Amino acid sequence: MKIGILGAGNVGGTLGSAWARAGHDVCFGSRQPNDARIADLVKSAGARASAVTPSDAVARGDVVLIATPWDATRQALTDVGRLSGKILLDATNPLQGGLAGLDFAGGRSGAEQVAAWAPGARVVKIFNTVGFNVMANPRFGAERASMLYCGDDGDAKKIAAELAAAIGFDPVDAGPLAEARWLESFALLWIRLAVVNGQGREIAFRLMKR
Amino acid sequence: MKIGILGAGNVGGTLGSAWARAGHDVCFGSRQPNDARIADLVKSAGARASAVTPSDAVARGDVVLIATPWDATRQALTDVGRLSGKILLDATNPLQGGLAGLDFAGGRSGAEQVAAWAPGARVVKIFNTVGFNVMANPRFGAERASMLYCGDDGDAKKIAAELAAAIGFDPVDAGPLAEARWLESFALLWIRLAVVNGQGREIAFRLMKR
Numbered sequence: 001m002k003i004g005i006l007g008a009g010n011v012g013g014t015l016g017s018a019w020a021r022a023g024h025d026v027c028f029g030s031r032q033p034n035d036a037r038i039a040d041l042v043k044s045a046g047a048r049a050s051a052v053t054p055s056d057a058v059a060r061g062d063v064v065l066i067a068t069p070w071d072a073t074r075q076a077l078t079d080v081g082r083l084s085g086k087i088l089l090d091a092t093n094p095l096q097g098g099l100a101g102l103d104f105a106g107g108r109s110g111a112e113q114v115a116a117w118a119p120g121a122r123v124v125k126i127f128n129t130v131g132f133n134v135m136a137n138p139r140f141g142a143e144r145a146s147m148l149y150c151g152d153d154g155d156a157k158k159i160a161a162e163l164a165a166a167i168g169f170d171p172v173d174a175g176p177l178a179e180a181r182w183l184e185s186f187a188l189l190w191i192r193l194a195v196v197n198g199q200g201r202e203i204a205f206r207l208m209k210r
Numbered sequence: 211m212k213i214g215i216l217g218a219g220n221v222g223g224t225l226g227s228a229w230a231r232a233g234h235d236v237c238f239g240s241r242q243p244n245d246a247r248i249a250d251l252v253k254s255a256g257a258r259a260s261a262v263t264p265s266d267a268v269a270r271g272d273v274v275l276i277a278t279p280w281d282a283t284r285q286a287l288t289d290v291g292r293l294s295g296k297i298l299l300d301a302t303n304p305l306q307g308g309l310a311g312l313d314f315a316g317g318r319s320g321a322e323q324v325a326a327w328a329p330g331a332r333v334v335k336i337f338n339t340v341g342f343n344v345m346a347n348p349r350f351g352a353e354r355a356s357m358l359y360c361g362d363d364g365d366a367k368k369i370a371a372e373l374a375a376a377i378g379f380d381p382v383d384a385g386p387l388a389e390a391r392w393l394e395s396f397a398l399l400w401i402r403l404a405v406v407n408g409q410g411r412e413i414a415f416r417l418m419k420r
Contacts, residue, residue, distance in 0.1 A: 101391075140418040174399075175407035181311075182402060185395035189384075192392060193417075197385035205415045207403075208350040 001163070004061025005029055006054055006076050007068035008038060010132035011091055015065060017045040018135070018167040024048065029057030029080070054080045063159060065127070066114065067091040070103070073110075077117040084120025087156040089163070090180075091127035093187045099196065102184050111150075111180030124151035124160040125180040129187045131194060134204045138168040145204035148172045148186065150179040172207050211373070214271025215239055216264055216286050217278035218248060220342040221301055225275060227255035228345070228377040234258065239267030239290070264290045273369060275337070276324065277301040280313070283320075287327040294330025297366040299373070300390075301337035303397045309406065312394055321360075321390030334361035334370040335390040339397045341404060344414045348378040355414035358382045358396065360389040382417050 001024045005016040008028040020026040026049045030038045033051040042049045058064050058080040066088060068076045073092050077083065094103040094110035105113060111125040126149035127135065138145040147169035151157045161171035174183060186205075193199040211234045215226040218238040230236040236259045240248045243261040252259045268274055268290040276298060278286045283302050287293065304313040304320035315323060321335040336359035337345065348355040357379035361367045371381035384393060396415075403409040 140420050143418060145418065146415075172403075172409075173407070174403060179402060179407065182395060182399040185392060186399055189392040189396055192389060193382075193384060197383070197389065199382075199417075199419070202420045204418050205356075206418055207409075208353060208355065208414050208416055209409070210350050210412045 001025070001159070002060055002062045003027070004057030004064045006057060006064060006066045006080065007072070008041060009067065009069075011127065011135065012065060012067035013041050014132040014135045015067065015091070015127060015167070016049065017041065019163065020045040020049040022166045026050070027052045027057040027060050029054035058083060058086065061086065063087045063089060063163070064121075065089045065091060067127070070094050070110065073114065074117050077114065083118040086121050087153075087159055088114070088118055088121035088123045089127060089160055090114045090123055090125050093128050093184050095188070099188065099191055102181075102188060104181060109178075109181035110184050111177055115177065122151070122153040122156035123177060124149055124153070124156050125177065125183050126160045126164060129183055130190055130204050131201050133201050135167070138204065140204060140206075143206055144168055144170040146170050146172050146207045148174045148183050148207075150174040150177055150183060152177045170206065211235070211369070212270055212272045213237070214267030214274045216267060216274060216276045216290065217282070218251060219277065219279075221337065221345065222275060222277035223251050224342040224345045225277065225301070225337060225377070226259065227251065229373065230255040230259040232376045236260070237262045237267040237270050239264035268293060268296065271296065273297045273299060273373070274331075275299045275301060277337070280304050280320065283324065284327050287324065293328040296331050297363075297369055298324070298328055298331035298333045299337060299370055300324045300333055300335050303338050303394050305398070309398065309401055312391075312398060314391060319388075319391035320394050321387055325387065332361070332363040332366035333387060334359055334363070334366050335387065335393050336370045336374060339393055340400055340414050341411050343411050345377070348414065350414060350416075353416055354378055354380040356380045356382045356417045358384045358393050358417075360384040360387055360393060362387045380416065
């Protein structure tokens with residue numbers, strides 16, 4: 001799989017590196033692709049990783065991960081040209097300042113806003129519900145953390161689930177993209193447990209079935 | 211512990227029966243305490259269970275569980291007299307019709323609305339995030355389902371956590387009562403996964419730590 005990354009911070013860097021090590025071709029998009037931090041990231045991610053401009057990351061990717069801070073998301077998606085037809089994995093969360101809540105502007109979840117900013121993209125909400133430390137290692141003893149995802153394109157969801165499983169998550173289909181508001185609320189629950197309410201960041205939910 | 215139950219439906223009936231079997235004194239409050247359904251419930255719950263009026267259930271309980279449908283909650287709390295000083299376990303969810311969302315009236319979570327309707331009560335949000343079938347049996351193989359709770363009264367939270375552990379849950383402190391909106395959103399995630407999006411009701415989340 002060829003994967004372009006928009007937002008090579010903690011989340012994009014961690015997921016891109018994990019996918020490159022799992023054998024996927026990963027292009028980290030950066031406005032400064034020769035920046036020392038990006039060079040270090042590419043080096044640690046191995047031979048299948050490279051740093052390019054955001055537009056090139058999108059042009060080369062069959063799959064594009066958007067993992068920008070929320071207030072940079074709209075600009076990042078509109079700067080990079082045509083996303084129509086691409087599988088767009090939305091790992092963002094529309095966080096309000098101070099982690100106070102979620103910015104469901106116009107009553108729309110973050111994922112629905114992302115879909116509106118990337119016409120024709122096959123959006124899957126995924127990789128938004130745990131911290132990057134859990135993405136780096138989704139295993140808790142013998143158990144794997146669950147990774148909930150939702151979207152309206154069945155083939156795109158299948159690939160998203162495969163990319164989650166490839167790095168150690170247990171993927172869970174949470175339904176159509178309209179469910180993204182509950183995944184974004186779930187993300188804020190994780191964040192507030194981890195950062196505000198004393199549970200610490202080395203936590204993750206697993207959905208059990210019987 | 212003496213526990214009064216407001217709302218002897220699936221949730222209140224299941225929790226009250228489990229607590230009675232665990233050795234607590236449980237009063238099911240009902241406007242028809244001699245109703246055949248309530249009599250069956252009391253009989254199956256055993257010698258420590260009884261059926262009384264809602265006001266008597268509150269008067270006798272050190273702990274009161276509110277487990278009414280959302281649109282009956284305000285009336286149920288205001289009908290029963292003084293709740294000040296009682297530990298009030300809020301298992302309700304402010305569900306909109308069709309499970310479309312949550313009714314955070316005036317920007318307040320359900321638990322914050324409940325607290326306003328029960329002045330002086332020591333409110334703990336708990337038992338709202340899984341279905342009654344999981345409350346009847348929180349064990350999934352060797353694992354226990356997590357039960358998240360939040361509140362502003364430390365002693366009340368401690369008792370709430372003990373009552374969760376007594377029936378098989380792994381209690382998780384999610385912080386002050388202001389966090390209830392995230393627990394109520396988490397409840398809707400469970401409900402929508404179970405009922406709308408094909409996972410079925412025999413599911414529960416466990417918070418893993420490492």
